[in-house]
Amino acid sequence: MSMKEPSPNTPATTSRAVQFESFGGPEALSIREVPVPQAGSGQIRVRVTAAGLNPMDWFMTSDAQTAARFGLSLPCGFGTDYAGVVDQVGDGVRQFVAGDRVFGGALSRAVADYVVVDEAGTIVAGGEAHRTPDGVDDRTAATLTIAGRTAAAALAVVNPGAGDTVLIGGAGGGVGVFAVQLARLAGARVIGTGSATSADALRALGAEPVAYGDGLADRVRALAPAGVTAAMDLHGTDTAQAARDLGVPDERITTIAAQIDGITPANGANAPQSALAEIAGLVAAGRLRVPIAATFPVEQIRAAVELQAGRHVHGKVVIDL
CATH class of the missing domain: 3.90.180.10 (Medium-chain alcohol dehydrogenases, catalytic domain)
Incomplete structure (x- = not known):
């Protein structure tokens, strides 16, 4: 029997997430099917469209000892900067509604179809979200946080x-x-x-x-x-x-x-509280530009990380989801 494509009205139950089964370099990364996460009270779920890479992403997950310093354990996700669209809002959330474009950081779990973040969290504790200004595309927004x-x-x-x-x-x-x-x-x-x-x-x-x-x-x-x-x-x-x-x-x-x-x-x-909103505003106004050196589909995550880890890229590397 052939597999039927889910109809557009049937919510997906599984999604893709880049994960480590063991800590190490790009060769240890793989794409896994995981249950679609659900937003709890005070949380939003973001359908991720782009994730920006940073040196800290592969530094944190290079070995178990380093990962433990950042509170990471296996199985572990990858990437911290994300941008996308809010698609589920938990109880008590006041600042966001479904359909809002957002960007932010979620420590070592951003390269995934969905990320759940706290409305009032931090990158390390619960993840965070900021409104993406008009005039800033998602790839660029995904490079801003870290x-x-x-x-x-x-x-x-x-x-x-x-x-x-x-x-x-x-x-x-x-x-x-x-x-x-x-x-x-x-x-x-x-x-x-x-x-x-x-x-x-x-x-x-x-x-x-x-x-x-x-x-x-x-x-x-x-x-x-x-x-x-x-x-x-x-x-x-x-x-x-x-x-x-x-x-x-x-x-x-x-x-x-x-x-x-x-x-x-x-x-x-320790950056000033208003720093990210100001930077996003400068990008929207055309006063600050982010050179994007390369974009990769999520299927090519290993090649993307290898390029970024070479430290010779002029600008940012972004994963499309």
């Missing part, structure tokens, strides 16, 4: 403004594309580190490109003889060390992927 929050937190530490020259390490990466533009919008001059192949992409964002690697401080000195006044290291510690060599005080240096004694790290969880 990278936008992290960039806003980094800016809050160094507080760039008119008269500042800011050195940004890893300027072409997922967080860098936001940090460069936000610093420029704040009135600062931006020098961004990257590979030779990223120079045009950095210029397009408003940064003056400089090659990373040995001799960075000398190359920056040649570009900015009057000096650098602030720095954000979005990759490791090399940019932060170069900034110190250039005389930038520790309180105007921040890192996101490493800790250095005396330097305040930036954590997206």
Whole structure:
């Protein structure tokens, strides 16, 4: 007997979710059929249309010990940034109705047909949702939460403004594309580190490109003889060390992927409350653009993660669902 397609009026009972049966690299990811989750009290269910990838996604799930630090256990989902449409609303929800376009974060469970999030939750506890402004498509909305929050937190530490020259390490990466533009919008001059192949992409964002690697401080000195006044290291510690060599005080240096004694790290969880709405508004107004380097159907999740984990992508990688 041939299988009948469910009629459009019959709600689906199973859905797809990308999961780990064992922690590891992209090879450990698989697409599973799972029951469609249901929104409980104070929750909404989102039909996910796009999920943006971040380095933290594969870092958190690389081994059991790291996963445990983030409260993750097997079987485990994958991905945190999502965008889509509310399709079920639980009791007591006031801010959203079915049909609303939303974006947000749900820790390590976003690459799935459906995600259930709390109306008043956080990325780590229950998941969170924000209204997607008109003029922001779902693929772009799916890139905003983690990278936008992290960039806003980094800016809050160094507080760039008119008269500042800011050195940004890893300027072409997922967080860098936001940090460069936000610093420029704040009135600062931006020098961004990257590979030779990223120079045009950095210029397009408003940064003056400089090659990373040995001799960075000398190359920056040649570009900015009057000096650098602030720095954000979005990759490791090399940019932060170069900034110190250039005389930038520790309180105007921040890192996101490493800790250095005396330097305040930036954590997206500490970003200003209004940061995401402001960033989404800037995108809607055409004042901030998110370069999307590649999109993949969910069936190609392993290839997408391999590309993103190579750390040479200029912009964001997005999964279509």
